[in-house]
Amino acid sequence: MKNLHAVFIDRDGTIGGTGHFIHPRDFTPYPFSKEALELLKENGIKTFACTNQHRISKGEASVEDFYDEFKAFGFDDAFICPHGSSDGCDCHKPSPGLLRKAAEKHGLDLLKTAFIGDVGSTDMLAAHAVGAKKILVLTGWGESSLTHYRHTWANIEPDYIAVNLLDAVNWLINIGSMKNA
Template identity: 30%
Template sequence: MTQNPDAPPPHSSACPDRLIVLDRDGVINHDSDAYVKSLAEFIPYPSAIAAIARLSRAGYAVAIATNQSGIARGYFNDAALEQMHAHLTELVENAGGQLSGIAYCPHGPEDGCDCRKPLPGLLYQIQDALALPTLSGSWMVGDSLRDLQASETAGCRSVLVRTGKGSRTEEKRQYAEDTPVFDDLAAFADWLLA
């Protein structure tokens, strides 16, 4: 997991109910069926950057768990991904917030890893990096069914946003009925901080 060097050091008294894990593509930035392959194609939602900063300033640890199978498929490499994530980190910091870490799965669907969502491995990487005893009570915000499935398996509270693939996910209704649905990450932040 990529950890923000400016974030407070992990400690065992971290509180799971103050952790918010975000999917990346479709939640923080525009998604693409052709994959987000470069910094030029990485287009964040301004409201999402502001929401991350607001949550961070309110005392939440905000981390990212993202499938990036474009690496396994040869569409881009780790260096290109690191460039995107460095830019994202900078945007959040310029807005007055901070990211506690970014966990990503570089594998393809057939690679047999334990980190590709809907499996919960990325969430467990974040748990370990932040030295949390459990993920119970933490939040996972996503736009796809596999985000919600990973969240459920790891014991997080799931949230669906309608950005990215979220509206299509909502139409299919294959997730738990009590999953809250918001227009975007900013609307979730408004609700949580109200």
């Protein structure tokens, strides 16, 4: 994975949870998420959480609650949009503002990153906007992103459809190994 600078990972429905908001103190990662994050670290790949959390703007949690959670999970950094979808910010996915902020802060070439998420109309569109690899997981909203909501991102194809986060990480590492072989 020498060519991959970093992986952006969505929270709800990708790392754990149901796809719906769960306060960080009550959030439980899927059993395979820790292994997936460790595998990225072992391969020298930076990991960044990238999540929309509009409940912050409603006072139901704080940005610090999420930063602390992501730090505990072992992420290198976290990029969190606290706004609602109608607030007009440039950081709410599908807008690529969070990815661009990460690139600026960490000196990333976004063409050498990947985004793993469960929502086509936000995660995959944000990744597409910056040329990142797009990996849709079937956990959380993933299954319905491919069926009921496919029309909301019809012109975009994921680079890989993964069963879950661990499958996505294994795919990334394996394609990198094939390119470097």
